[in-house]
Amino acid sequence: MSLSDIEVAAAAAKAGAKAIHAGFGNPQQVELKGPVDLVTETDRATEAIVIEVLERERPQDGIRAEEGTERSGSRTWVVDPIDGTTNFVHAVPHCCSTLALLDEGEIIAGATANPFTDELFLAARGEGAWLESGGLRRKLSVSKNTEFVNGMFVTGFPYNREGAGYQRIASTWDKLSSISRATRRTGSAALDIAYVAAGRYDGYVVSGAKVWDIAAGILMVVEAGGCICDLTGDVWGIDSAGCIASNGMLHDSLLELVLEG
Numbered sequence: 001m002s003l004s005d006i007e008v009a010a011a012a013a014k015a016g017a018k019a020i021h022a023g024f025g026n027p028q029q030v031e032l033k034g035p036v037d038l039v040t041e042t043d044r045a046t047e048a049i050v051i052e053v054l055e056r057e058r059p060q061d062g063i064r065a066e067e068g069t070e071r072s073g074s075r076t077w078v079v080d081p082i083d084g085t086t087n088f089v090h091a092v093p094h095c096c097s098t099l100a101l102l103d104e105g106e107i108i109a110g111a112t113a114n115p116f117t118d119e120l121f122l123a124a125r126g127e128g129a130w131l132e133s134g135g136l137r138r139k140l141s142v143s144k145n146t147e148f149v150n151g152m153f154v155t156g157f158p159y160n161r162e163g164a165g166y167q168r169i170a171s172t173w174d175k176l177s178s179i180s181r182a183t184r185r186t187g188s189a190a191l192d193i194a195y196v197a198a199g200r201y202d203g204y205v206v207s208g209a210k211v212w213d214i215a216a217g218i219l220m221v222v223e224a225g226g227c228i229c230d231l232t233g234d235v236w237g238i239d240s241a242g243c244i245a246s247n248g249m250l251h252d253s254l255l256e257l258v259l260e261g
């Protein structure tokens with residue numbers, strides 16, 4: 001029997017998480033993609049393992065993966081084998097494997113697996129978003145918080161520290177820190193946004209995230225009842241320079257804060 005798209009996403013993310021776990025703490029060959037943008041042999045090995053699952057289960061689909069795998073097809077899997085490579089390199093156990101399926105630009109399924117907490121976040125368009133952990137699967141829903149002062153927020157900075165995107169996140173982080181209960185910068189976009197869907201964070205603002213970082217999480221947030229837009233308040237698209245994800249209730253205020261610059 002063939003697997004559904006979400007089952008394929010889950011299998012591939014879990015295989016990726018297993019490969020991250022196997023490489024974690026081992027000496028790595030680290031290369032620079034930019035001054036502070038790292039890639040390791042485990043990023044490449046994990047990508048190969050995730051791609052192997054996709055090629056076996058969905059040979060007709062296209063692939064666009066961060067470490068270079070490209071294949072065309074009518075639908076496209078976007079893959080980040082390790083999201084949170086800097087954490088991985090420093091042996092900080094906060095990173096994951098994430099992927100999503102796009103059909104004509106629309107995200108239809110996604111999965112994000114954290115090898116260190118044994119958590120698998122999943123979403124299927126129109127069906128819902130779930131967290132699978134300890135053999136149980138539960139439906140995700142965003143937080144119900146309506147006040148910044150009761151909320152926890154998270155931000156994602158781009159690797160390019162010279163651009164306007166970096167300044168925007170720095171000033172958003174500063175403002176959020178002074179009006180919220182707590183503000184974080186964790187180094188894994190895919191986990192940050194999945195945590196918004198799970199109601200752990202009330203909002204997330206990132207600049208410089210690529211489609212493979214956040215596509216799975218965007219679907220999770222939407223399916224969990226939250227809101228998504230780009231950094232100008234427009235509809236997020238696969239080429240958008242950034243994203244705001246929230247529980248919906250705080251969305252307009254969060255956007256206003258980001259637009260203030």
Ligand code: IPD
Nearest residue numbers: 083084085156157187188189209
């Ligand atoms: C990065 C992380 C980081 C985010 C960056 C991403 P990588 O991904 O998710 O939190 O702020 O935009 O590029 O390089 O670890 O896969």
Ligand code: CA
Nearest residue numbers: 080083084213
């Ligand atoms: Ca990433």
Ligand code: CA
Nearest residue numbers: 066080082083
């Ligand atoms: Ca990556």
